[in-house]
Amino acid sequence: MAKILIVEDNALNIKLFCDLLAAHGHEPEAVTDSRFALDAARQFSPDLVITDIQLPHISGLELIRMMRSDEGLAAVPIMAVTAYSAQGDEERIRAAGAQAYVSKPISVVRFAETVDQLLKNGSDKAEVGEGKMDPGSSPG
Numbered sequence: 001m002a003k004i005l006i007v008e009d010n011a012l013n014i015k016l017f018c019d020l021l022a023a024h025g026h027e028p029e030a031v032t033d034s035r036f037a038l039d040a041a042r043q044f045s046p047d048l049v050i051t052d053i054q055l056p057h058i059s060g061l062e063l064i065r066m067m068r069s070d071e072g073l074a075a076v077p078i079m080a081v082t083a084y085s086a087q088g089d090e091e092r093i094r095a096a097g098a099q100a101y102v103s104k105p106i107s108v109v110r111f112a113e114t115v116d117q118l119l120k121n122g123s124d125k126a127e128v129g130e131g132k133m134d135p136g137s138s139p140g
């Protein structure tokens, strides 16, 4: 079981991610407003952070950089989830400090596999996940 912080502004995605993680025996906690994400992460001390990239106020990219420069959070693996996969997005997300990248609509299988792999690898540089959509993707 792992503590997983979700930063996501879309209620349907929060429900989907929380249900998926709980079904895998994890303890999810969600933050909808990225301005509170850093404090929430410091308090919850998650084993993994899953963050949306398209967020109002503080973007997912900014949040990843903030976590990477936070002493207590620098080593926590981060998985980014994004609705758009424009050219260069994955590189920018990885350069900001995320270990994995999954595009929406998410494949539930890939989502779960990526979570498992990140929990196993920690914040090692191992690259997991990828940006392509699967035929079996769920909506959302």
Ligand code: MN
Pocket: 008, 009, 010, 052, 053, 054, 055
């Ligand atoms: Mn969003």
